[in-house]
Structures are given as C-alpha cells and as structure tokens.
Amino acid sequence: MIETERELLETIKAAAKEAGELLKEGYRSDGLANFESKGASDFVTIYDKDAENAIIRCVNDSFPGIGFIGEEGGVTTGTDNDYTVIIDPLDGTNNFLHGVPHFSVSIAVTRHDELLLGSVYHPLLDEMLWAGKGVGAYLNDTPLNMPSARPFHEMLVSTCLPYHEKGNCEISLNQLSVMMPQVAGIRSPGSAALEIAYTSLGRYDAFWSEGARLDYWDIAAAIVIAREAGCTVTDLTGDPAPAHWSSLLVAHPQRHDELLQCLHSDK
CATH class of the missing domain: 3.30.540.10 (Fructose-1,6-Bisphosphatase, subunit A, domain 1)
Structure with missing residues (x-):
C-alpha cells in the first residue's frame, strides 16, 4: 500500500x-x-x-x-x-x-x-x-484471522429485513422460510455495516440480504473488511463485483456456495 x-x-x-x-x-x-x-x-x-x-x-x-x-x-x-x-x-x-x-x-x-x-x-x-x-x-x-467454518446446522447468520417501502417483503420471507430450518439462528440487529463486519470476527457465520434495500454506503466499508479477513463476498448471483449491489452474501469460503444454493432454492 x-x-x-x-x-x-x-x-x-x-x-x-x-x-x-x-x-x-x-x-x-x-x-x-x-x-x-x-x-x-x-x-x-x-x-x-x-x-x-x-x-x-x-x-x-x-x-x-x-x-x-x-x-x-x-x-x-x-x-x-x-x-x-x-x-x-x-x-x-x-x-x-x-x-x-x-x-x-x-x-x-x-x-x-x-x-x-x-x-x-x-x-x-x-x-x-x-x-x-x-x-x-x-x-x-x-x-483478524478467519475462524474455522462451522457446520451448516450450527451457523448463526444475520440479515436485513425490509420494512414499509424499503425492499421486497416476499423475497425476504421466502428466503427466511428456507434458511430457518437449516441453521442455528438468524438475527437482524439493524446495522448492516456491523453485521457484515462481525462476520469477519466469527460473531456471525454469514450475512445475506436481498429483500431489504441496501445502499452502497451501508455496505462498502464492511465489504473491504470482510474480504481482507478472508470471507467470500458476492451478490446472490455469485458476482463479486456487480455494477449495483442489489443483493449480498458474505460467508466463510467453505460455506459460501452452500449458502448460495440454499438461498436460490426458494426460487
């Protein structure tokens, strides 16, 4: 640098x-x-x-x-x-x-x-x-050193949920219904920047969002942190550098593809 x-x-x-x-x-x-x-x-x-x-x-x-x-x-x-x-x-x-x-x-x-x-x-x-x-x-x-990947059923994952006019409730509900039976817990604390950055610490095993609308300033800094800590960061098409971040998945490299497939199973 x-x-x-x-x-x-x-x-x-x-x-x-x-x-x-x-x-x-x-x-x-x-x-x-x-x-x-x-x-x-x-x-x-x-x-x-x-x-x-x-x-x-x-x-x-x-x-x-x-x-x-x-x-x-x-x-x-x-x-x-x-x-x-x-x-x-x-x-x-x-x-x-x-x-x-x-x-x-x-x-x-x-x-x-x-x-x-x-x-x-x-x-x-x-x-x-x-x-x-x-x-x-x-x-x-x-x-920060990337912690070991937990088994899927032990994972605590975080997300953002839409409200009023900010996003698509149907998408979020469908993805929640797929994810909830398979992981240890889902959290939506309300600061996307922190939740993504906490994935770098292992406080969460993954973060995803599609139904909620996230602006670039919500996620930009945390994406840098997550990637440098060793997380895989893409949108939900698997693109690591989309023109616009309309969705997001941040996860351990050993769990990213599995989570991506899980989130697509609601389609």
Missing part, C-alpha cells in the same frame, strides 16, 4: 472516532434525539448530519481535493479523481432513536471504482474494525 493510502486509512479511522464521539453524546443525552423523517420509517437525526460533517472536515484537513459520497450530503465532487470517500455517519439510525445500543459509523474509500479501504466503528463498545486492500483486517490493533 502506498503512503497516501496508508495516510488515508489512518485519517478515516480518526474521522470515524470523531464522529463516534458525537453519536455517543447524542445517545446518552436525556430523551430521544430530535429527528426528521425522510420517508416511511426512514429517519435522520441532527447527529447523522453532524457526524457526516465532522467526517468530511476531518478528511478534508488532510486531503482537501478528495470527493465524497455521503448518505446525508450526497455526492461532492473533488479535484482528486483517484479517491472517493463513502460515508454512512450513523448506520442504525432506527436503533439510535429507540435507545438500542447497536449502531455504527461506516467509512470506505474507493480508488476509481475499486473498494480499497474501510472502517466500521461501534462507538459504545469502542470497537474499530478496519482494513485496507492487501494489508489485512483488524479489530482495533488485533489482526
């Missing part, structure tokens, strides 16, 4: 920590955070906006020409055409609003169209999962 990219990696980690401090402050304040609705059950708080602005300021201090794609701010074109920072300042806003302690800051960097760097930070646990292409994945300062 070249020096610029190492500096970028340290910068996004610092930016995630700075944004995380703002989120901790909001989470621990009295009462629920003020919010506005972007759509049916799709909320944004002042903390989403403040956290994204803090990330942009932090990155701009070291890389003033870089471009951004932010969940709240949209696309900001920079003068540096090589790198783009992709930001989800608060992944798990519904959890945050309801006092559920499961949310994260997610920041990725692409080089042209290639996913290069990623950091996913759980501020309440002070857990920083991060990775750079070719340099491995880490939890804080500890390198």
Whole structure:
C-alpha cells in the first residue's frame, strides 16, 4: 500500500472516532434525539448530519481535493479523481432513536471504482474494525484471522429485513422460510455495516440480504473488511463485483456456495 493510502486509512479511522464521539453524546443525552423523517420509517437525526460533517472536515484537513459520497450530503465532487470517500455517519439510525445500543459509523474509500479501504466503528463498545486492500483486517490493533467454518446446522447468520417501502417483503420471507430450518439462528440487529463486519470476527457465520434495500454506503466499508479477513463476498448471483449491489452474501469460503444454493432454492 502506498503512503497516501496508508495516510488515508489512518485519517478515516480518526474521522470515524470523531464522529463516534458525537453519536455517543447524542445517545446518552436525556430523551430521544430530535429527528426528521425522510420517508416511511426512514429517519435522520441532527447527529447523522453532524457526524457526516465532522467526517468530511476531518478528511478534508488532510486531503482537501478528495470527493465524497455521503448518505446525508450526497455526492461532492473533488479535484482528486483517484479517491472517493463513502460515508454512512450513523448506520442504525432506527436503533439510535429507540435507545438500542447497536449502531455504527461506516467509512470506505474507493480508488476509481475499486473498494480499497474501510472502517466500521461501534462507538459504545469502542470497537474499530478496519482494513485496507492487501494489508489485512483488524479489530482495533488485533489482526483478524478467519475462524474455522462451522457446520451448516450450527451457523448463526444475520440479515436485513425490509420494512414499509424499503425492499421486497416476499423475497425476504421466502428466503427466511428456507434458511430457518437449516441453521442455528438468524438475527437482524439493524446495522448492516456491523453485521457484515462481525462476520469477519466469527460473531456471525454469514450475512445475506436481498429483500431489504441496501445502499452502497451501508455496505462498502464492511465489504473491504470482510474480504481482507478472508470471507467470500458476492451478490446472490455469485458476482463479486456487480455494477449495483442489489443483493449480498458474505460467508466463510467453505460455506459460501452452500449458502448460495440454499438461498436460490426458494426460487
């Protein structure tokens, strides 16, 4: 990894920590955070906006020409055409609003169209999962090593479920009905970035999504982490680099194809 990219990696980690401090402050304040609705059950708080602005300021201090794609701010074109920072300042806003302690800051960097760097930070646990292409994945300062694959019937898998207008409930229900009898448990905690990154730790054995709508900023950083930890990451057609991520499967290499076949058996 070249020096610029190492500096970028340290910068996004610092930016995630700075944004995380703002989120901790909001989470621990009295009462629920003020919010506005972007759509049916799709909320944004002042903390989403403040956290994204803090990330942009932090990155701009070291890389003033870089471009951004932010969940709240949209696309900001920079003068540096090589790198783009992709930001989800608060992944798990519904959890945050309801006092559920499961949310994260997610920041990725692409080089042209290639996913290069990623950091996913759980501020309440002070857990920083991060990775750079070719340099491995880490939890804080500890390198991640892919755990052994569990038997299919012992696997704990995670997913995202659609709600209101965000996705296709029928697809999710069909896939759940196929998966539920075959694995040890299914979880949908509400922060896709964390769930994907947790697969790198072995806290989950796999993550999949198709019925729920996931935006690129929800998954970009965690995909880098999962791949560097040794997971196989594709969409549900098996494509590792689709033009658009309309579905996702993250799993141990020894279980990926088996899961793919299982999820296709509902068709």
